[in-house]
Amino acid sequence: MRRAWPGTNSRDPMPVFKAPLQGILGLAVLCALHAPALAADADAGAKIAAQGGAQGAAACVSCHGSQGEGGANFPPLAGQPAGYLQRQLEAMAANQRKSPIMGPLAKALTASEKADVAAYYARLALPVKPKQGALPTAKSSDGAWLVERGRWADGIPACAKCHGPGGAGVGQDFPAIGHLSASYMQSQVDAWKNQSRDAGPLGLMGAIAQKLTAKDIEDAAAYYQQLHSGSH
């Protein structure tokens, strides 16, 4: 059956009828691009994490902890998606995510070392589960509302809409945030606001960060902590 686009000659076949083989190929290429860690060697990554890279990158464990659990001023890495971690290393090496400490270290990692170390940390257990919080009610905290429902009047989608239940992350591109400290989250929101961190895929988080207040960050972090401690 044929159909016509309104206002055009109804005898012209719609271009959608053409079989676009290149389309299928395009999707295959896209799939490949979205699976950056496929060829990565997590065991080699473990060695880099513990001992440093061949080009002089320092051992990750000295700041991020022996199990990637993070430290007072260093974010946890364990269980974050490999795609996300690799993208961060690449962004820091390219100075798109400006970090005085990580920039030189990321530059000292080769492309395959970046992939390996990302694969290693992705293999470790994330400290939070994809636990869905209850739907907020009138009495719920501001953090519960922000995380589960967002604040659409200000154009802010719910954190859970991209970072998933419990803020445990989704797929390769949306990192876990449910275990991050308020101070680390705030430092990143500040980085997006002063454009020292690239806005991320599609510029999504960079745009949302502009609308988040310091109270929002504290509220969200407190809510996640409560959710995962089971006292919620």
Add this chain to the structure above:
Amino acid sequence: MTTHSPDSTTTSESGNAGAILVLGIAALPLVLAVGGIIYSRPDKPAPMPAAAATPAPTLALQPTVFSPPAARDIPDSKMGEWIQRGEAIFTRTPENAVGFSGNSLSCTNCHVDAGRLKNAAPMWGAYPMYPAYRKKTDHVDTFAERVRGCFMYSMNGKAPADGHDLLVAIEAYAYWMASKAPLGEKLPGAGFVKVAKPAQAPTFDAGQKVYAANCALCHGEQGQGQKSGGVTVFPALWGKDSYNWGAGMHEIDKAAGFIQSNMPYGLHNVLSDQQAWDVATFINSFERPQDPRFTGDVAQTRKQFHDSPYSNYGVEVNGKLLGKGL
């Protein structure tokens, strides 16, 4: 209170209209800064880190969108319990409408912000428009009957029987949200925006490029969506787990309107008219579950229910006849 005139954008109950206008303009930045009593967004994406710096007079001149009661103001009463129940069905449909929901979509996937957001078919825009004669059913449908249609088509499930608790709860929720909305008047922001016809006829190929660049990140290369911990985070756009051929969203014009106003989250109105039409064409050029009104024959079903240039049901795309169902 309703907010249909530019000078009634505050919640003041004062009877002095002049004073309200002055106070309203003066208070606008404050109102925005504390989180938006006015339920509207700018029509173009713009970082708004300092709402107070925005010139108030410009804002005051913007057409005012209806303000539903605040999400946190569901009354603490028996009625409130049902409203809340409706909200839960609306926002987390698969787990709260077991037996009636047939895919992993939730109402809120298309009716964004739990049915509150303008240009995302908000409930405050829909509820006051029923009962209404609808061509789709050739019948005067009540609001509840309209919702039954959502379960059959968009949720690819089973319509709850007339008077079923699910319908009562959803109706209670929509009724509450439409509090003080005028009856039978199409409010600004109701339904979806009609996107102007693009300069060029939309194509699958052009849509595929738009999709890969703007949509696949969340919805996946195969439109399959993404889940975490058994919860749908990004809904499936085609295939077995998405809306069926009877759903309004399979119509390319409607999908274009929804997509342009609302996608991707946090960056609305970034696609051009052409891109919105192209990507809506692409998304609706794949197989999906059968229209429950299927007569047994694709061509006949198209003729009876989908005789529209905006439907790809019964149309051959990429060498495959669509409408066979999954």
